[in-house]
Amino acid sequence: MNDSAAIGAQAESSLPGLLGIADGIIARIESVMLAVGVLLMAGNTIANVVGRFVFMKSIYFSEELNSILIVLITFAGISYAARHGRHIRMSAIFDNLPVPARRATMVLIAFVTAIFMFGLCWYAASYVMTLAGRGRVLPALQIPVWWMYAWVPMGFFMTSLQYALTGFKNLISRDVWLSTLVPEGYEEETGHG
Known part of the structure; x- marks a missing residue:
């Protein structure tokens, strides 16, 4: 199987019906947000360095654009990490x-974490909403400050959905799943198997 086929197979949800559709939609949103955010940040940084050293x-x-993109990447990334079972976990008792x-x-x-993530959302x-009511704008871009932070509740919401889907995956499966894509076990996590 080539790399693109492996990536496509990994991204497909293992959940049935509407849960699988929701899982797939979340995966696509995460992918687009992360890819666009990282590419824009790299392009912006490179253009700024060239501008500074070539054109003085x-x-x-x-700086403001990169700050917005860092918030976007961070909060899209927490959902992505949950999807791929990459959050820190302490498993000394769990493994036994x-x-x-x-x-x-x-x-x-999974369900307790989903509830906490929804609360944070x-x-x-x-x-x-409080920031939006204050009407502040970013000095250079002249866009409302709240636009920068709108990614935070979206990231927490998608992470909440991801953990809820992981809970459902474990309810309907005979195996233990760290996420909807990652079965429990160390071989899959380290890539040695």
């Missing part, structure tokens, strides 16, 4: 449990 003039809005207990524990962890959305 920086791009006046470069029998499979049914590990699966039940993973269901609990709610508070972040409230904060963004």
Whole structure:
């Protein structure tokens, strides 16, 4: 199987029906946000360096644009990390449990984390609304400051959905899943298998 086919197969959801469709939509949104964010940030940084050292003039809005892109990449990245089972976990006790207990524990962890991520989404959305009400704008770009932080509740919401889908995946599966794409185990996580 070539690399592009492997990537396509990995990105497809293993969930049935509407859950699989939702999972696929979230995966596409994450991919686009991360790819566009990283490419724009790289392009902006390169253009600013060339401008500074070749033309002796920086791009006046470069720092603000990169700040916006860092927020976008960070909060799209938490959902992406959850999708690929890449969050830090402490598993000394978990690894020694029998499979049914590990699966039940993973269901609990996934749903509790989903609830906390949704709570953070709610508070972040409230904060963004407060910023919107103040009417502040970024000095160089002259766009509302709240646009910069609008990615925060979106990232928390997508992460919440990802953990909820992981909980459902563990409910309907006989195996233990770290995410909708990643089965529990160290071979898959390290790439040695």
